[in-house]
Amino acid sequence: MTSTAPPTGVQNGTPSAEPPHKRIKRGQRSPGESRMAAMLLSPTILVLALVIVYPLLSAVHQSLFRAESGLDANGYVSDVNSFVGFANYVDMFVGESGRRFLNAFANTTFFTLTTVFLETVLGLTLAIAMNRAFRGRSFLRASILVPWAVPTAVSGLLWRWIFQSDGIANELIGSEVLWVAEGNASKLAIIIAEVWKTAPFIGLLVLAGMQVIPGEVYEAAKIDGAGWWRQLVSITLPLVKPTLLVAVLFRMLDALRMFDLPFVLIGPGKESVETLSMLAWDESNQLRHGSASAFAVVLFLYVAVVAIVFVKVLGADVTGAKELKMLSKKSRAKAKQIQTNSEQKKSEATR
Numbered sequence: 001m002t003s004t005a006p007p008t009g010v011q012n013g014t015p016s017a018e019p020p021h022k023r024i025k026r027g028q029r030s031p032g033e034s035r036m037a038a039m040l041l042s043p044t045i046l047v048l049a050l051v052i053v054y055p056l057l058s059a060v061h062q063s064l065f066r067a068e069s070g071l072d073a074n075g076y077v078s079d080v081n082s083f084v085g086f087a088n089y090v091d092m093f094v095g096e097s098g099r100r101f102l103n104a105f106a107n108t109t110f111f112t113l114t115t116v117f118l119e120t121v122l123g124l125t126l127a128i129a130m131n132r133a134f135r136g137r138s139f140l141r142a143s144i145l146v147p148w149a150v151p152t153a154v155s156g157l158l159w160r161w162i163f164q165s166d167g168i169a170n171e172l173i174g175s176e177v178l179w180v181a182e183g184n185a186s187k188l189a190i191i192i193a194e195v196w197k198t199a200p201f202i203g204l205l206v207l208a209g210m211q212v213i214p215g216e217v218y219e220a221a222k223i224d225g226a227g228w229w230r231q232l233v234s235i236t237l238p239l240v241k242p243t244l245l246v247a248v249l250f251r252m253l254d255a256l257r258m259f260d261l262p263f264v265l266i267g268p269g270k271e272s273v274e275t276l277s278m279l280a281w282d283e284s285n286q287l288r289h290g291s292a293s294a295f296a297v298v299l300f301l302y303v304a305v306v307a308i309v310f311v312k313v314l315g316a317d318v319t320g321a322k323e324l325k326m327l328s329k330k331s332r333a334k335a336k337q338i339q340t341n342s343e344q345k346k347s348e349a350t351r
Contacts, residue, residue: 056300063088063293081290088294097291103271104279104295108302110187111275112255115194120248122195123202128232130203131210148200156264159193163265180265182272190262190273194255202247209243210236249310256303276302 065081066088092101130141147155162168163179170176179189213236221231237244259277266273268282276299283292 056297059293059296059300062289063297064290066290067287084290088291089298091291092294092298100271100274100279101276101295104274104276107187107273108256108258108275108277108299111190111194111258112252114191115198115255116248116251118191118195119199119202119251120244122199123247124206124244126200126203127206127210128236130207144203145200147197148204150197152197152260153264155193155197156261159189159196160265163189180267182270184272186266186270186272189265193265194258194261197261198251198254202244202251205243205247206240209240213239245310249307252306252310253303256299256306 064083064085066084067081091097126144130137130144150158160180164170165176165178167179169179177185179185217235218231221235226234257277258275259281262270262273262275263278263281268278274282276295280292280295280299283289283295
């Protein structure tokens with residue numbers, strides 16, 4: 001008695017849809033799916049190219065030129081853009097321009113580190129308060145989010161009224177402090193106003209991360225004798241760390257580009273609160289577009305470096321790729337376990 005092998009493309013008595021060499025491996029897309037994905041993404045890519053890539057390349061190109069006075073073909077004096085290479089970047093570290101740049105860079109870094117740290121601590125505290133179950137919790141959540149909903153320009157005008165020489169702030173402390181003038185008092189005014197406005201943003205994101213933590217975890221910790229502080233350190237903070245890192249990253253990127261709050265609250269031309277964005281605006285307002293573009297490019301590189309450090313070094317999962325990969329891995333493991341159990345049941349049935 002002779003046995004014949006099943007024909008090509010037949011497995012377990014069932015013909016397959018395609019020959020083995022044309023089957024698509026798991027995780028790979030078919031050509032039709034790739035074309036469809038490209039068509040769906042093309043409008044977004046086009047918009048990003050128009051609003052991000054083109055302005056960035058234009059700024060880099062403009063930073064290589066400088067407006068200089070010269071004679072045109074008719075012998076009249078006119079301003080022309082002369083190619084100067086990296087001279088605008090070199091001037092950032094020499095002379096008066098270099099002093100202003102280093103001061104603006106220091107102010108930007110100081111405001112970013114100080115405000116983001118205070119916002120993280122206060123936002124985490126607000127999230128813990130909003131996550132607890134008590135009467136009036138909805139009112140508390142709504143009132144905490146009100147500062148975040150106020151436009152920054154309106155917020156700056158509000159705090160400018162508070163920090164006037166005869167304003168509420170001086171009435172409370174019983175002294176006359178020049179908050180909106182030069183000096184450390186103006187820096188403190190910026191920090192207070194910025195933390196008041198943006199701490200609810202971190203609190204809202206951290207609250208969303210807290211609410212996905214199963215309540216059984218805290219109940220088991222209570223049974224084991226863990227107190228409130230132990231639960232916070234061992235359960236809450238580790239589980240909300242991915243969300244907290246993303247929130248801090250967003251706030252740092254926003255704080256590095258700070259412009260509107262110090263501009264409205266303190267005003268332009270104040271050395272103690274001048275940031276890189278304000279410096280670039282002032283250079284552009286003085287029609288020095290080459291140096292303004294150079295400042296803007298440096299600020300972009302500064303923001304890019306901070307984002308790379310957070311994503312690569314600290315592991316901030318901005319796109320959710322790590323979580324998606326973990327869920328995919330769990331689903332494959334579960335499917336494999338179901339298949340193993342099914343094979344075991346079949347084996348037991350044949351016996």
